[in-house]
Amino acid sequence: MTLYFYSTRSEYGCFSNFSRHGFELDGVWWPTSEHYFQAQKFVGTPHVEQIRQVNSPRDAANMGRDRKRPLRPDWETVKDEIMRRAVLKKFQTHDEIREILLGTGDEELVENAPHDYYWGCGKDGSGRNKLGQILMEVREILRQES
Numbered sequence: 001m002t003l004y005f006y007s008t009r010s011e012y013g014c015f016s017n018f019s020r021h022g023f024e025l026d027g028v029w030w031p032t033s034e035h036y037f038q039a040q041k042f043v044g045t046p047h048v049e050q051i052r053q054v055n056s057p058r059d060a061a062n063m064g065r066d067r068k069r070p071l072r073p074d075w076e077t078v079k080d081e082i083m084r085r086a087v088l089k090k091f092q093t094h095d096e097i098r099e100i101l102l103g104t105g106d107e108e109l110v111e112n113a114p115h116d117y118y119w120g121c122g123k124d125g126s127g128r129n130k131l132g133q134i135l136m137e138v139r140e141i142l143r144q145e146s
């Protein structure tokens with residue numbers, strides 16, 4: 001069976017990077033994994049702290065996607081690893097969502113994001129579902145740790 005997630009208000013909403021599950025990484029507290037992921041696009045600049053401090057993950061995403069801020073040149077090669085680090089730390093930090101993730105067993109996890117063909121499955125299901133894949137990798141790591 002495939003388990004789909006997207007909205008933070010629906011079942012498995014805690015799998016979304018927009019879920020309000022903060023964590024400490026790189027010596028500071030991040031309100032969501034979306035904040036961390038978007039901020040890393042601008043590592044070494046003041047935009048990192050600006051994004052960390054915005055209230056909502058939607059605002060963090062809008063800032064991160066705004067190409068008036070110059071994207072770090074190696075972004076395409078580092079973005080998957082950055083997402084993996086953030087998602088792992090999020091689920092290591094919060095017992096209740098770690099149990100939800102482990103409770104999905106070996107089911108396939110898919111981010112049902114209609115406009116995102118990289119992190120999600122896209123409108124027609126043909127997307128790469130990288131976030132779902134990373135969640136399944138993280139689930140395996142957590143299983144080994146438990």
Ligand SMILES: Nc1nc(O)c(N)c(N[C@@H]2O[C@H](COP(=O)(O)O)[C@@H](O)[C@H]2O)n1
Binds near residue numbers: 006018034119
């Ligand atoms: N809730 C939500 N809304 C969107 O519009 C989305 N694209 C996603 N997917 C998430 O977007 C993040 C990556 O975005 P960019 O690579 O900066 O475009 C990542 O958290 C996806 O899971 N979610």
